[in-house]
Ligand SMILES: Cc1ncc(C[n+]2csc(CCOP(=O)(O)OP(=O)(O)O)c2C)c(N)n1
């Protein structure tokens with residue numbers, strides 16, 4: 001039986017949790033996933049380890065920068081590095097990724113430097129990487145919107161003849177990312193409907209980080225989220241999202257199938273949001289620290305390190321060098337953000353839409369007049 005299941009077990013709790021590396025670092029064999037990760041070398045895994053360390057360092061620095069007043073807000077991905085680095089690297093260069101607002105590991109894997117994320121959270125840019133060049137959609141804050149947007153794109157790929165031709169260089173798939181809470185949005189159901197009906201090359205990937213702000217996943221669904229898509233005929237799997245290797249394998253298999261023209265897949269990656277929802281949130285109001293401690297023991301970075309140490313693939317010098325590079329990255333971000341110039345506020349009306357839009361034009365005009373009113377007051381004050 002494929003790791004992507006089409007049937008729902010009689011007892012919802014019998015849904016397996018698929019993994020390759022257990023929390024204690026031991027390797028579990030799994031025929032299908034093993035084949036999907038067989039090409040990864042020790043160097044690849046060391047790279048993923050370093051990626052996770054780097055993105056965590058950047059994340060912690062961003063949180064500090066928000067506390068120092070340099071960012072308006074920050075949504076930490078702490079704890080979700082395994083899910084994001086695994087999924088990000090499993091995608092091929094030509095695939096198109098549609099992220100949420102917490103996808104810093106995905107961004108890193110796609111070659112988006114962390115400082116490019118910070119200007120948006122600082123409130124001085126709408127977005128500062130090229131979605132076409134990096135094949136990664138701008139961060140999207142509207143929950144669930146990733147699903148129909150990704151499916152629409154995937155249906156476009158079908159019509160452009162970029163699916164199922166057998167050409168590994170041009171066949172393309174789309175990866176839609178959204179959270180456990182977002183999975184309750186109607187847009188996700190609509191996305192599933194169109195993807196299934198048109199067999200669109202779209203892989204839906206949920207990082208079930210256990211929380212939607214203060215609402216636990218148990219309120220979103222009575223059954224494991226992975227089971228939901230099966231009602232649409234979309235094969236799915238529940239994987240350990242803190243196991244970078246299993247995530248890589250599952251996403252790789254799903255995207256490969258989608259690219260071949262075999263239709264959509266759904267992946268639920270079980271993980272944990274180790275930090276607050278955003279810097280505006282206080283999780284001590286709704287969850288126990290015992291839960292946080294429990295998940296800290298399943299940390300994706302520690303897990304890969306333990307595994308690689310047992311394989312003699314990394315040593316202390318490598319681990320220390322990664323930590324130092326993480327520190328350097330954090331310092332670089334600190335300096336970069338202090339060097340960011342505040343744009344003229346009128347700039348916020350630019351690039352809202354590709355073409356001029358009457359509503360934006362009207363708001364811009366209103367803003368010009370609003371500002372002029374203060375300029376007059378200043379002048380009057382000076383004259384007095
Ligand atoms: C359509 C919509 N409704 C409500 C919100 C407000 N909101 C922002 S994040 C969030 C929780 C999302 O939880 P989840 O999908 O699990 O993602 P996570 O934040 O855990 O990564 C809510 C309700 C929003 N951004 N968009």
Ligand SMILES: [Mg+2]
Pocket residue numbers: 179180181207208209210211212213
């Ligand atoms: Mg969540």
